[in-house]
Amino acid sequence: MGQINPKAPRHGTLILACALTFSAALAACGRSDAAAAEEALQAQSLLEQRRFGEARLAINDAIAMRDDEPQFHILRGRIEMAAGSVPGAYDAYSNAMSLDPTNIEALQAVSQLGLQTGNLRESLEATDAILSLTPDDPQALLMRGLHAVIRNRFAEADGYADKILSRDPNNEGGVILKARVAVRKGEPASALRVLAAYGASKPETVGVVMTRLEIYRIMRDAPGMRSQFALLQTLAADNRDVQLDEANFAFKDGRPQEALRLVTGLLADPKLPVKQLPAVLAVMREYAPDGPEDKNVALVSQTGAKPARLALAEFLIDRAKAASARILLDGFSGEDRSALEASIAAREGRWEEAIGLAGQVLDKDKTHCLALTVQAEAQLQKNDLSGALRSAQVAVTQCPTQERAWALAARIYERRDDFENARRLWRQGVKENSQNARINKAYVDWLLRTGQEREALAVSRRLTRAAPALLSGWRLYNDVCTQLKQVCTSEARKGIANAATLYGVDLLPGQAPPNGLFGRIVTR
Numbered sequence: 106m107g108q109i110n111p112k113a114p115r116h117g118t119l120i121l122a123c124a125l126t127f128s129a130a131l132a133a134c135g136r137s138d139a140a141a142a143e144e145a146l147q148a149q150s151l152l153e154q155r156r157f158g159e160a161r162l163a164i165n166d167a168i169a170m171r172d173d174e175p176q177f178h179i180l181r182g183r184i185e186m187a188a189g190s191v192p193g194a195y196d197a198y199s200n201a202m203s204l205d206p207t208n209i210e211a212l213q214a215v216s217q218l219g220l221q222t223g224n225l226r227e228s229l230e231a232t233d234a235i236l237s238l239t240p241d242d243p244q245a246l247l248m249r250g251l252h253a254v255i256r257n258r259f260a261e262a263d264g265y266a267d268k269i270l271s272r273d274p275n276n277e278g279g280v281i282l283k284a285r286v287a288v289r290k291g292e293p294a295s296a297l298r299v300l301a302a303y304g305a306s307k308p309e310t311v312g313v314v315m316t317r318l319e320i321y322r323i324m325r326d327a328p329g330m331r332s333q334f335a336l337l338q339t340l341a342a343d344n345r346d347v348q349l350d351e352a353n354f355a356f357k358d359g360r361p362q363e364a365l366r367l368v369t370g371l372l373a374d375p376k377l378p379v380k381q382l383p384a385v386l387a388v389m390r391e392y393a394p395d396g397p398e399d400k401n402v403a404l405v406s407q408t409g410a411k412p413a414r415l416a417l418a419e420f421l422i423d424r425a426k427a428a429s430a431r432i433l434l435d436g437f438s439g440e441d442r443s444a445l446e447a448s449i450a451a452r453e454g455r456w457e458e459a460i461g462l463a464g465q466v467l468d469k470d471k472t473h474c475l476a477l478t479v480q481a482e483a484q485l486q487k488n489d490l491s492g493a494l495r496s497a498q499v500a501v502t503q504c505p506t507q508e509r510a511w512a513l514a515a516r517i518y519e520r521r522d523d524f525e526n527a528r529r530l531w532r533q534g535v536k537e538n539s540q541n542a543r544i545n546k547a548y549v550d551w552l553l554r555t556g557q558e559r560e561a562l563a564v565s566r567r568l569t570r571a572a573p574a575l576l577s578g579w580r581l582y583n584d585v586c587t588q589l590k591q592v593c594t595s596e597a598r599k600g601i602a603n604a605a606t607l608y609g610v611d612l613l614p615g616q617a618p619p620n621g622l623f624g625r626i627v628t629r
Contacts, residue, residue, distance in 0.1 A: 141170040145177055148184065157188035175204040175211065182214055195222045202231065207238065216248045225255065243269050247278040254282075254289060262286045275307060281316045293320050311340045315347075319625060325606040327358050345371060345381060349388060354608050356392035357576075365393060369401040372413045379412045383506065384610065386416060390543060391577055396421050402432045415441060419475060422448045423509055440466045444475040451479050456486050474504035481513050485520070493517050501530075505537040508544040515551070524555065535564065539614050542568060542577035549585060558589055566593070569600055571614055574607035 185193035219228025250265030269279030321329030447462035511534030583597035
């Protein structure tokens with residue numbers, strides 16, 4: 106992210122100079138200062154080579170020797186940002202700011218990163234500190250405007266946008282802030298006019314196009330969204346979040362083949378982050394519940410990262426598509442392949458083989474979730490209820506999103522005539538997967554089968570609250586209302602119609618709406 110600030114305080118400059126003139130520095134700085142400076146310079150060199158892990162180790166060693174040097178913390182912040190760790194960068198810059206409260210780089214970083222990480226008070230304090238030093242700083246005025254939006258002070262936010270634009274009518278941040286404020290005030294058409302004026306004089310930018318996309322999303326304007334996604338395919342070709350957003354939209358927009366192409370592309374991406382996998386699989390679970398066609402599975406098998414290939418294989422096996430899952434097996438060996446083979450054997454009723462393969466995996470890794478689940482299934486087949494329950498409980502503890510394991514654990518309790526604990530397991534599983542229509546439906550089916558109609562209705566209704574845009578959730582609610590002959594069928598049908606044009610993925614339970622300049626605009 107750049108070199109160590111040459112305008113650092115004189116003390117910091119002296120520390121860093123120690124490594125350059127080592128023999129003289131021993132007297133001027135002391136051995137620990139010289140060693141710390143050596144580590145910091147090494148960290149800077151490693152950062153420039155994009156060797157982030159080693160750079161982190163070097164700068165942490167420097168800070169361990171001299172934790173009172175703000176420039177070391179700033180360098181750590183640059184390293185964390187380059188490595189993609191926003192929380193780590195915020196922590197580093199916050200430490201630098203506490204040591205040097207007037208350091209502009211630290212203040213700007215805390216101002217901006219604090220907004221992203223939810224440290225709103227610290228962000229606002231840093232923003233005000235910048236404005237006390239430079240009252241017309243456009244970036245600080247922008248941050249101040251975003252804080253006003255967060256507090257629903259739209260007139261105040263509009264004022265900050267106007268102040269920015271009065272000095273530079275083509276300031277992208279000011280234009281986007283003003284447009285977002287107009288949307289939050291319920292004036293999306295006005296927001297589009299603001300962006301149109303900017304676009305008439307300058308080329309399209311990612312920020313402006315993404316803001317326009319959000320406005321069209323709120324207006325439920327499918328053609329408008331299509332036009333912006335088309336622009337983003339060039340402007341943000343490598344943005345995986347945009348690709349997943351477009352896939353979700355394309356499914357609802359009646360273009361399943363285009364949507365599946367995007368989902369397949371994500372799963373076949375060798376650099377797909379593991380943390381994005383659940384969201385990709387959730388979109389597939391909602392709109393393509395049987396999984397992709399074999400030709401697309403083959404593409405994932407060829408280039409997909411190992412976690413994606415594993416997850417897709419499990420997805421297919423859970424849906425009794427063993428032949429499709431086998432396309433992915435050639436890329437695996439050891440425990441992973443044995444666990445998948447065990448799961449396929451269980452699906453095909455080859456229980457002795459299944460428990461043998463699962464046992465081989467668990468001999469080496471006692472917390473392997475898929476092997477534990479298969480072992481529990483096989484033990485249940487042998488009527489070893491105690492063993493099956495132990496395996497299933499470890500599986501759900503280790504992997505709370507393993508819906509198959511939750512259902513299995515509840516079924517084991519039911520076989521023991523312990524309906525209270527069966528219900529407890531179902532409830533826990535649904536709580537851990539509150540936006541997953543598949544496990545919610547399984548629980549609802551169990552409740553209806555066991556005569557717990559009132560609870561079945563409540564569970565299906567809660568899913569629509571947790572995931573208002575999830576069509577399968579509203580359909581489940583409608584089915585339960587219809588089966589139980591309840592008046593809620595009218596509400597459910599309205600919900601289905603409404604969800605059909607909610608073109609965004611639901612926020613996770615408890616997730617705060619984005620605070621930054623870009624990203625989803627959430628009106629409530």
